[in-house]
Amino acid sequence: xxxxxxxxxxxxxxALLRGGPRAAVTVAVLALHLLGAVEAGRPGTxxxxxxxxxxxxxxSPLSDxxxxxxxxxxxxxxxxxxxxxxxxxxxxxxxxxxxGLLRTLPPRRTRAGRRALDALYADHPLxxxxxxxxxxDTLMAVALHGDPALTVLTxxxxxxxxxxxxxxxxxxxxxxxxxxxxxSCGGVTD
Numbered sequence: 206x207x208x209x210x211x212x213x214x215x216x217x218x219x220a221l222l223r224g225g226p227r228a229a230v231t232v233a234v235l236a237l238h239l240l241g242a243v244e245a246g247r248p249g250t251x252x253x254x255x256x257x258x259x260x261x262x263x264x265s266p267l268s269d270x271x272x273x274x275x276x277x278x279x280x281x282x283x284x285x286x287x288x289x290x291x292x293x294x295x296x297x298x299x300x301x302x303x304x305g306l307l308r309t310l311p312p313r314r315t316r317a318g319r320r321a322l323d324a325l326y327a328d329h330p331l332x333x334x335x336x337x338x339x340x341x342d343t344l345m346a347v348a349l350h351g352d353p354a355l356t357v358l359t360x361x362x363x364x365x366x367x368x369x370x371x372x373x374x375x376x377x378x379x380x381x382x383x384x385x386x387x388x389s390c391g392g393v394t395d
Contacts, residue, residue, distance in 0.1 A: 208248075208270075212326040214306075214321065214325070215264055215265060216232050216236070216341070216344035216345050216347070216348040217229045217233055217236075217267045217268070217297060217344075217348070218297055218300065218301060219232075219322070219325060219345065219348035219349060220232040220347070220348035220380055221294070221297050221298060221301065222301055222306055222307065222314060222318055222321070223320060223348065223351070224323060224351055225350060226285055226294050227281060227285060228348070228351060229267060229294060229297060230267070230271060230281055230285055230290065230294070231281060231347065231351075231355075231368050232344055232347055232348050233265065233267045233268040233270075233271045234251055234271060234281065234366065234368065235343070235344060235355075235359065235362075235363075235368070236264070236268050236340075236344055236345055237257065237264075237268055237271060237272055237378075238251075238359070238362055238366075239340045239343065239344070240257040240258055240264075240335045240340075241254065241255055241256075241257065241258040242254065242256060242258070242272060243256060243272070243275065244366075245357060245362055245365035245366040246278035246366075247278055248365065248367070249280050249366070249367030250278040250279055250280050250366065250367060251275060251278065251279060251280070251281075251284075251366045251367075252275065252277075252278040252349050253272070254273050257272075266293050266297075267290070267294065267296075267297060269293070270283055270287075270289040270290045270292070270293035271293075273289055274287040274289055274290050280367045281367060281368065297382040301318070304317075304319075305317050306318035306321060310370070322349070325345070325349055326349060327351055329342070329346060330346050331346065331350045331353055331354060331357070332346050332354070332357060332358065333357065334357065334358075335357070335358045335359075338358070343358055344358075346358060347359075352369050352370075355368055355369050356369060
């Protein structure tokens with residue numbers, strides 16, 4: 206890759222470069238959600254809710270493959286196993302390889318890939334909220350920052366659709382080893 210060349214990366218490409226296949230599929234699912242094509246289904250799944258409503262917006266081949274793979278509600282792990290989604294991910298990976306941003310053996314980012322991500326991080330800090338963000342900015346924030354951006358920008362959908370993990374409120378044994386007070390319910394008194 207020519208060091209002076211500038212590569213314009215799409216959010217799903219950035220996500221694959223930063224976080225791998227799961228991150229790229231997460232961005233594709235979010236893109237479909239923002240266009241009104243999918244919604245959260247049963248806990249941890251996504252389901253089709255209608256036709257994409259973005260006036261004049263074409264879907265990426267990865268988003269197209271994800272939408273086609275959603276014949277029934279599926280989680281991200283199930284989507285990653287679908288042939289059409291794997292093929293679309295391979296095409297994204299191939300474009301990053303040909304741009305010199307990834308290498309095959311061992312599979313990892315190249316120096317140019319790291320520089321491209323660093324430049325994007327500088328241009329797209331983690332937003333504090335979703336107010337005023339375009340769809341493209343929202344997708345880029347999630348592509349770059351992953352779960353923290355999902356939590357800030359689309360917390361309810363991300364949690365219900367299984368894009369982010371449920372947080373544990375208390376560690377194991379926290380309540381069990383607590384001292385009982387005689388003034389609390391169930392306390393022992395003399």
